Amino acid sequence: MCGADIVALEVNASCPNLDDPSSIFAHSANATAQIVTASHEAGLPLWVKLSPNTPDLVAIASAALEAGASALVLVNTVLGMAIDIEHRGPPWATVAAA
Helix, strand or coil, X not given: CCXXXXXCEEEECXXXXXXXXXXXXXXXXXXHHHHHHHHHHHCCCEXXXXXXXXXXXXXXHHHHXXXXXXXXXXXXXXXXXXXXXXXXXXXXXXXXXX
């Protein structure tokens, strides 16, 4: 694919695929801004994909926009919880009740 065919770059600033959730850079306004700033080298409009799992999505979104994001993509993977359908609750609740 030639560069003229690419109209924007989606920056996945929300990757939740880490063993240690405390190191997810998408939960830091400063780290998100740094990623957006570094991505300007591509010379394309930047669409920044945000994490729905951050405690302050507004601050992260603002940081991305202030750093030059052209658009925000909402949202990447939503972290879930297993549900025991027979007991209608999380599996640990079943163990605690036993």
